[in-house]
Structure formats: structure tokens, C-alpha cells
Amino acid sequence: MTDKFHxxxxxxxxxxxxxxxxxxxxxxxxxxxxxxxxDLIEFLHxxxxxxxxxxxxxxxxxxxxxxxxxxxxxxxxxxxxxLRILLETHTQAxxxxxxxxxxxxREKITEELDEAVWSVxxxxxxxxxxxxxxxxxxxxxxxVMGERYLPIFFKTKIRxxxxxxxxxxxxxxxxxxxxxxxxxxxxxxRLFTPPGPDCLPHPPDSNPDIDQYIEIRNILDLVIDDxxxxxxxxxxxxxxxxxxxSNKVIILMTRDRISNFSRHxxxxxAPSHKKxx
Numbered sequence: 001m002t003d004k005f006h007x008x009x010x011x012x013x014x015x016x017x018x019x020x021x022x023x024x025x026x027x028x029x030x031x032x033x034x035x036x037x038x039d040l041i042e043f044l045h046x047x048x049x050x051x052x053x054x055x056x057x058x059x060x061x062x063x064x065x066x067x068x069x070x071x072x073x074x075x076x077x078x079x080x081x082x083l084r085i086l087l088e089t090h091t092q093a094x095x096x097x098x099x100x101x102x103x104x105x106r107e108k109i110t111e112e113l114d115e116a117v118w119s120v121x122x123x124x125x126x127x128x129x130x131x132x133x134x135x136x137x138x139x140x141x142x143x144v145m146g147e148r149y150l151p152i153f154f155k156t157k158i159r160x161x162x163x164x165x166x167x168x169x170x171x172x173x174x175x176x177x178x179x180x181x182x183x184x185x186x187x188x189x190r191l192f193t194p195p196g197p198d199c200l201p202h203p204p205d206s207n208p209d210i211d212q213y214i215e216i217r218n219i220l221d222l223v224i225d226d227x228x229x230x231x232x233x234x235x236x237x238x239x240x241x242x243x244x245x246s247n248k249v250i251i252l253m254t255r256d257r258i259s260n261f262s263r264h265x266x267x268x269x270a271p272s273h274k275k276x277x
Contacts, residue, residue, distance in 0.1 A: 004031060016086040016248035021046055025054040026063055029076040036073050061085065117247050123239035130222065130230065130242075134158055139225045144258045146217035146234075147171060154181060160225070162186040166262045168194050168216055192265045200254055212236075221258045 005027050013023035024044050029035055035043075040051050055074055058064035064084045067075040076082065085124055115128050121129045130152050136159040147169040163182055169191050178189050219234035220242070229251045232242045245251065 003168070004234070013086075018086075018090060019054070019057075021050050021054045022057055025051065026058055026076055029074060030079060034067055034068065034073050034075040036071055040074075046067060050094055057195060061089075116244040117250060118243045121242045121244060123241060126242045128230065130220070131156055133180070133222060133224050133228060133230055133244075137224045140164070142223040142255060142258055143221065144168075144261050145220040148217060150222050158182075158185070160185075164188045166190045168192055168219065170194065170217075178257065190262065190265075195265060195268055212218070219261075221261070222256050223251060223255050223258065226251060226255075231257075 003204070009027060012021060012024045013026070013052040014020060015106065018026065025040060028040055030041055032043075037051050037055065040046070040055075041048055044051070046054075055064060059074075060134050064074050064076055067073045077085075089161065102215070129150060134153060135156045135158070137158065139160050140162040141158070141160055142164045142214060144166040145168070149166055150167060152170075155164075163185050165178075165188070167178075167190065170193065178191075182189065195248060213236050214234050216234045216238070218237070218240055220232040222230040224230075228244065228246050230244045231254055232240050232243055240253070246256075
């Protein structure tokens with residue numbers, strides 16, 4: 001009978017903070033509407049101490065209540081209520097953690113360490129890193145990017161007063177949205193359609209076969225306050241990786257790459273939109 005509990009359900013409840021036993025006990029109570037401890041032991045094949053421990057924890061969390069006392073019969077709160085309780089617990093914990101981590105960041109101990117030239121971020125965390133960088137910008141954001149990264153800029157309130165974006169985009173309808181999104185900033189926005197192979201910037205004597213490995217829509221070069229740089233190369237791949245650096249030389253090289261690439265695009269085609277704040 002316990003195969004009624006699909007693993008995604010138990011895994012989801014684990015993620016929300018329940019142990020596997022607690023998740024199974026709550027799910028069983030939802031299935032039966034109400035049940036005694038003995039019924040749960042027989043149904044779930046879990047030891048008596050573990051059943052009672054799980055029931056007590058679920059009661060403490062407000063997910064289960066004792067409907068009758070002699071003999072004890074337990075019932076679950078409605079699943080929507082249970083999920084709301086679990087989410088509120090996570091939200092409260094996140095708020096406390098954010099406050100404490102911010103305090104630690106302000107009080108951090110600075111040591112003289114050999115700084116790595118760059119750190120590599122894989123596909124699953126690239127978006128989080130970009131979001132972290134633009135949210136933390138104090139003075140200026142300079143960026144050239146494919147439009148695939150643009151939604152990340154809409155997920156947070158950007159505090160810095162100056163933004164310069166060069167965007168490779170197939171979707172020119174975004175112009176008005178960009179104007180509205182950044183209208184209160186000192187902002188420069190340039191939208192270009194993806195350049196053809198004959199307009200891609202190549203170093204002298206480069207291998208002509210390189211074009212088949214390039215996807216310009218994957219490009220991202222980002223400089224934050226002249227203190228951090230983040231780059232994703234324009235490689236033809238389903239998953240992307242990014243390079244982050246606080247090295248001054250890397251930052252200067254990234255800034256030069258942004259300027260040169262923007263000028264190169266302007267030489268190939270007129271920007272579809274430009275707004276200077």
C-alpha cells in the first residue's frame with residue numbers, strides 16, 4: 001500500500017523540511033483522513049517509537065492534530081494549510097539567515113590571500129551568480145549579452161544608478177519593456193540582431209572553421225563597479241559555464257572586450273534601439 005506514496009511526493013516534503021518518516025506519516029493521514037498509531041505502524045511498517053516521534057513532531061509543527069484521545073486518533077490539517085505552514089517556516093528561516101549572513105558579510109575578516117585569477121561556475125548556478133552580481137552593484141553595470149540572460153535582470157531591483165547594456169536579440173518587441181524597466185537610471189541600451197558569420201569579430205589569421213562552434217546568443221561579458229567581471233563565452237552548447245574574477249587585469253580585459261564588441265556591432269549594423277539616460 002505504501003507504493004501509493006510516489007517518491008516525488010516524499011522528496012518534495014523532505015525538501016520542505018520533513019523527515020522521510022514524518023512525510024510518510026502525514027501522507028498516510030491524508031490518505032486515511034484519520035488514523036491511530038497502531039494503524040500507521042501496520043500500514044507504514046515503521047517502528048512504534050518512530051511513529052510516535054513523527055506524530056509529535058507533526059503536531060508541534062501544526063500539521064497534525066489529535067482528534068480523539070482514548071484511543072488516540074490523529075488527523076491531518078488540509079494539505080493546502082500544511083504546505084502554507086511549511087513555506088512560511090522556510091520564509092522565516094530565510095529571513096533570519098539573510099539578516100545574519102549580511103551581518104557576517106559586514107563584519108568579515110579580511111586576510112591577505114593569493115587570489116585566484118578566476119572561478120568557474122557551471123550551468124546550474126550561472127543564473128544565480130549573475131543575479132548576485134547585478135543585485136550587489138553599487139555604481140555601474142557594463143554588459144554585452146545574448147537576450148537569454150535578460151530575464152535575470154528583471155528578477156531583482158537594480159540599485160546602481162548607471163547601466164550600459166548591449167543586447168544581442170531576435171526579439172525587438174522588448175524595447176519598450178527595457179525602457180520602462182530602466183527609465184529611472186542613467187542607462188544606455190543597444191539592441192542588435194545576431195550578426196552573421198561574416199560580421200563576427202575574428203582575430204587575424206583565425207581558423208575559418210571556428211564559426212561552426214560559435215553561438216553569439218550565448219555570449220555574456222559583465223563588469224560590476226570595476227571590481228568584478230563575469231564572462232560566458234559564445235560557444236555553441238546547450239549548457240553554459242561562466243568565469244568570475246576580481247583580478248584587475250581580467251576586469252580591464254573584459255571591459256575592453258565589451259567596448260570593442262559593441263563598436264564592432266555598430267560597424268556592422270545600426271542598433272535597433274538606443275536610449276541614453
